Amino acid sequence: MCDQWKEEFEYAVQVARAAGAVIRKAGECEIKVQTKSCAVDLVTQTDDRVEKIIIGSLKEQFGEGTHCFIGEESVSKGKPCVFTDKPTWIIDPVDGTTNFVHGFPFVAVSIAFAVNKKLEFGVVYSCIEDKMYKARKGHGAFCDDEQIQVSDVKDINKSIIISEHGTDRSPEKVSKIFSTMQKILRIPVHGLRGSGTAATNMCLVACGASEAFFEIGIHCWDIAAGVVIVREAGGILLDVDGGEFDLMSRRMVSANNKTIADRIIKEIEIFEVVRDDAEI
Numbered sequence: 001m002c003d004q005w006k007e008e009f010e011y012a013v014q015v016a017r018a019a020g021a022v023i024r025k026a027g028e029c030e031i032k033v034q035t036k037s038c039a040v041d042l043v044t045q046t047d048d049r050v051e052k053i054i055i056g057s058l059k060e061q062f063g064e065g066t067h068c069f070i071g072e073e074s075v076s077k078g079k080p081c082v083f084t085d086k087p088t089w090i091i092d093p094v095d096g097t098t099n100f101v102h103g104f105p106f107v108a109v110s111i112a113f114a115v116n117k118k119l120e121f122g123v124v125y126s127c128i129e130d131k132m133y134k135a136r137k138g139h140g141a142f143c144d145d146e147q148i149q150v151s152d153v154k155d156i157n158k159s160i161i162i163s164e165h166g167t168d169r170s171p172e173k174v175s176k177i178f179s180t181m182q183k184i185l186r187i188p189v190h191g192l193r194g195s196g197t198a199a200t201n202m203c204l205v206a207c208g209a210s211e212a213f214f215e216i217g218i219h220c221w222d223i224a225a226g227v228v229i230v231r232e233a234g235g236i237l238l239d240v241d242g243g244e245f246d247l248m249s250r251r252m253v254s255a256n257n258k259t260i261a262d263r264i265i266k267e268i269e270i271f272e273v274v275r276d277d278a279e280i
């Protein structure tokens with residue numbers, strides 16, 4: 001029983017590695033860029049192609065009927081984002097599409113698996129760096145074959161904090177995001193960072209390179225795999241108001257410990273976002 005989902009986990013690692021190879025290869029050719037919700041929300045043929053490869057191989061391996069799939073590109077094409085109790089794969093084929101387009105070298109494949117709405121495992125393949133982050137509930141978190149752990153820093157003044165500004169550039173949101181960043185810088189913290197991929201940002205918290213990553217506006221596919229990796233590395237997840245973390249809420253603080261999380265939360269200026277599972 002304790003080894004439940006081991007086969008799915010190991011297969012997800014293989015699929016993520018193969019998907020990463022496709023992304024690397026595609027990055028060597030001309031990239032045709034299109035936009036989704038706005039002029040800075042980029043998508044490429046590679047995003048679509050890689051999502052089809054991942055979902056296709058998972059369906060072939062585990063059968064179509066019993067497993068459900070939430071994939072960034074399928075949802076952006078109108079597939080409802082419904083999170084049920086059924087075994088569900090949550091996939092971001094190319095996390096860091098803007099980085100991919102620009103040759104900025106942080107791009108990740110993110111694959112998570114949940115049952116009864118509880119995340120069982122997560123795989124984040126940072127494919128340009130060639131680093132495979134993975135974690136299964138109760139089995140620890142790893143980068144390649146090395147076990148990873150969050151940092152033990154409790155003093156916010158000795159921390160590096162990660163955040164991102166996302167693709168919504170409405171003046172009210174941009175000003176809240178930057179006001180929060182200013183307040184955090186002035187605590188002061190050692191530094192503020194952002195890799196351009198939420199999945200990778202979470203792995204940076206999990207391996208102790210950063211004490212916390214927070215963002216409002218991310219989607220479940222950006223962070224689902226990272227959630228398991230952070231938890232299994234000893235870290236915590238909270239909502240941006242300090243309440244319980246909710247995968248569909250598009251709000252998240254991941255941190256090495258509660259002291260750091262609470263201190264960051266004090267500074268976050270919250271703005272409204274539409275939930276991933278909202279009925280539209």
Ligand SMILES: O=P(O)(O)O[C@H]1[C@H](O)[C@@H](O)[C@H](O)[C@@H](O)[C@@H]1O
Nearest residue numbers: 095096097164166167196197198
């Ligand atoms: O590259 P994506 O899969 O679209 O994910 C991005 C997201 O769109 C952006 O809002 C976040 O700030 C980035 O950290 C994501 O990973």
Ligand SMILES: [Mg+2]
Nearest residue numbers: 092095096222
């Ligand atoms: Mg993403």
